[in-house]
Structures are given as C-alpha cells and as structure tokens.
Amino acid sequence: MNSLGLRELRHVSLRCSSLDEAEDFYTNAWGLELVERSIDRLWLRGTGPEHHILQFVESDNLGLEHVAFALATPEDVDSAAKHLVNMGVDLISEPHRSDDLGGGYRLTFNDPEGRCIMLAALLEAVAPRSEISNQPIQLSHVVFNTVDINAAVEFWTQVVGLRVSDWSENQMAFLRCNNRHHSVAFNQAEWTSVNHIAYDFRDTDAFFQRLGVLRHLGFVPIWGPGRHGPGNNAFAYFGDPVGYVPEVTTGLIDVEESNWVPRVWQRVPEQSDLWGTAGPPSDDARARMAGSPEPTVRSAGGT
Ligand SMILES: [Fe+2]
Structure with a gap:
C-alpha cells in the first residue's frame, strides 16, 4: 500500500487525429476489443476484467489525455484527495461520480509536467475472457x-x-x-x-x-x-x-x-x-x- 492507495494501472487515454485508424489497428492487428465509440472517442478492452484499458480521444495533437489507476473504494478516493491537497497539489477534478463510460468514482490531478492522473474506484465490471489466449489481457x-x-x-x-x-x-x-x-x-x-x-x-x-x-x-x-x-x-x-x-x-x-x-x-x-x-x-x-x-x-x- 502506498500513500494514495494505488492498486493497479487501469487504462491510458491518448489523443490522436484518426479514430478510424486507431480502431482498425488496435482491434484487427493488436487484438483489443471495441467497447464503444462516440463522436470523438473510442474505448477498447483486453481480455481481463478492466472495463477498458485504452481510450483514444480525437485531437489535432498527439499526447496523453490521462493515465488511470485503481483505488479500492470511494473512501480511498476521498482520502487521496485530502492527501493531495495537503501535499500542495491542485486537483483538476474533485472526487465525483462520473457519467463517463465505465462510471466510477474519480478524481484527477496533474503531475509537475502536466500529465493528467486519474484515480478511480468502482468502475463497471466486465466479464473476463480468459479463454482467449493470444489477445492482450x-x-x-x-x-x-x-x-x-x-x-x-x-x-x-x-x-x-x-x-x-x-x-x-x-x-x-x-x-x-x-x-x-x-x-x-x-x-x-x-x-x-x-x-x-x-x-x-x-x-x-x-x-x-x-x-x-x-x-x-x-x-x-x-x-x-x-x-x-x-x-x-x-x-x-x-x-x-x-x-x-x-x-x-x-x-x-x-x-x-x-x-x-x-x-x-x-x-x-x-x-x-x-x-x-x-x-x-x-x-x-x-x-x-x-x-x-x-x-x-x-x-x-x-x-
Ligand atoms: Fe516497456
């Protein structure tokens, strides 16, 4: 256990200019599965229990939108928020229930180089697909x-x-x-x-x-x-x-x-x-x- 209670890496969200190309490569070649696509985003999962492990956001520039880690409970998200504020870190978003795909109780903050870090608990479950052997977990x-x-x-x-x-x-x-x-x-x-x-x-x-x-x-x-x-x-x-x-x-x-x-x-x-x-x-x-x-x-x- 660490000071913010991070349990594991959940997903990354990346910017790209072509969702079509991203979807084609990461489903057909890489072996991920499309969870959903909206007008400007797509969500992809592996065979493991995580709701999605990769998200793309349509943008003119490349770069990290955010990186997400799992916390165990909403209470841990609230505690992390207090800890961050005590350490002098400004939150981008206070702990809140998200309407985004996958839901969950989340907060976000930046590291000193501007990377957006998301801490999320209670994301929606998906059934693992452990029978599939050659796809990313x-x-x-x-x-x-x-x-x-x-x-x-x-x-x-x-x-x-x-x-x-x-x-x-x-x-x-x-x-x-x-x-x-x-x-x-x-x-x-x-x-x-x-x-x-x-x-x-x-x-x-x-x-x-x-x-x-x-x-x-x-x-x-x-x-x-x-x-x-x-x-x-x-x-x-x-x-x-x-x-x-x-x-x-x-x-x-x-x-x-x-x-x-x-x-x-x-x-x-x-x-x-x-x-x-x-x-x-x-x-x-x-x-x-x-x-x-x-x-x-x-x-x-x-x-
Ligand atoms: Fe590596």
Whole structure:
C-alpha cells in the first residue's frame, strides 16, 4: 500500500487525429476489443476484467489525455484527495461520480509536467475472457519521456506513492504500485511525451502468436523480440498508424516487497537484451519512442 492507495494501472487515454485508424489497428492487428465509440472517442478492452484499458480521444495533437489507476473504494478516493491537497497539489477534478463510460468514482490531478492522473474506484465490471489466449489481457506498463527524471521520480514516489524497482543508469526509472516490477517508467528525454504503452500477454506462446498475427498483417517490430534486464519481460515494440509505440510483453517479474533491493542496470546490450535477439533500437524506434512534445499546462482532461 502506498500513500494514495494505488492498486493497479487501469487504462491510458491518448489523443490522436484518426479514430478510424486507431480502431482498425488496435482491434484487427493488436487484438483489443471495441467497447464503444462516440463522436470523438473510442474505448477498447483486453481480455481481463478492466472495463477498458485504452481510450483514444480525437485531437489535432498527439499526447496523453490521462493515465488511470485503481483505488479500492470511494473512501480511498476521498482520502487521496485530502492527501493531495495537503501535499500542495491542485486537483483538476474533485472526487465525483462520473457519467463517463465505465462510471466510477474519480478524481484527477496533474503531475509537475502536466500529465493528467486519474484515480478511480468502482468502475463497471466486465466479464473476463480468459479463454482467449493470444489477445492482450491488460496494460502492463506505461513509459513517459520526462525532461527531469529526478523530479519525476520524486513526485511519483513522494506524492503519488509509487516505489522505485530499478534504474537503468540515470536514464530510466522503473516504478511499481503493486508487486509487479513496474507499472510506470520514466525515460530522461528532451521533451515531455509518451514513450510507449505495454500490453500483457498470457505467456511466451501468446506473445509470439500475436507477433505472428501482426507479421501476417504487415507489421514487424521496430525493436525486438527480446528480453529486457530490468523486469525480465519479453518485449517487441511496434509503430502504430496513429503515432504511438505499443509493446507486446509477457513475463514481467513480481517483486517481493519485503526484500526487494533496487539495482542500477547498465545500458549495454547484454543487460537490455538478455536473449541477444533484438540488438540496439533502430533510429526509427528511437524517433517513435521520443514521441511528440506535449504542452505542460493542460485543460481538465478525462474527468
Ligand atoms: Fe516497456
């Protein structure tokens, strides 16, 4: 348990200019299922119990609309609101019952770089579809580019209450909100943006089956397949048609809270690519992961 009571990563909401292209890729190629589409939004789910794990909002620019985490109860959302205010954080939206798809009791606030963070309890249930093996189950982690990794880690540990699991030199920090090695990571970069979004697959078979589906449709990894040192997860990164980098992943390790000691991994091939199959990321992969610079002052998003 951390100071705001975050239980797990729920969903991300991203801006894009073409909902048609996003829907086509993320349903037909990526294996998500459309929950609903409105005039300017679409909601997509995995096979797990989360109402939706990915939302797109039609916009002229790319970037994060919000990232949502689960709290256990409405009382926890109210407590989180008090804690945030005591820490000097302005809320974008006070705790409230939402009329949005999925409902729930929510609040939103910004981190110092303008990322909108949603804390939500009591979202509507959906039946898990555990019989489907080669589709994404849930979000594994989101990685953000930050202009100041130390400031980002300080806010997300001291205010949001995540714990540092590992570092990749002083270039990346991997943060957890439960026993999974990381749900959020930060990458030191030239501007604030989304680096990539990773989706959990059941096992290595499901991982390669999804790579097979993607290959059949003409999508080959921009980096991978390989296995990372920090977190020990298998990875394959792709470029989607709307401007983001989704990652197929499986096997992220669990951390035993009582005896885990964060380490600093070196940024050398034998530590960032344990299988030795991926090689270094290409210039294309690096450019896509750099994302589009995002404004650091936001209007109220994702309420
Ligand atoms: Fe990743």
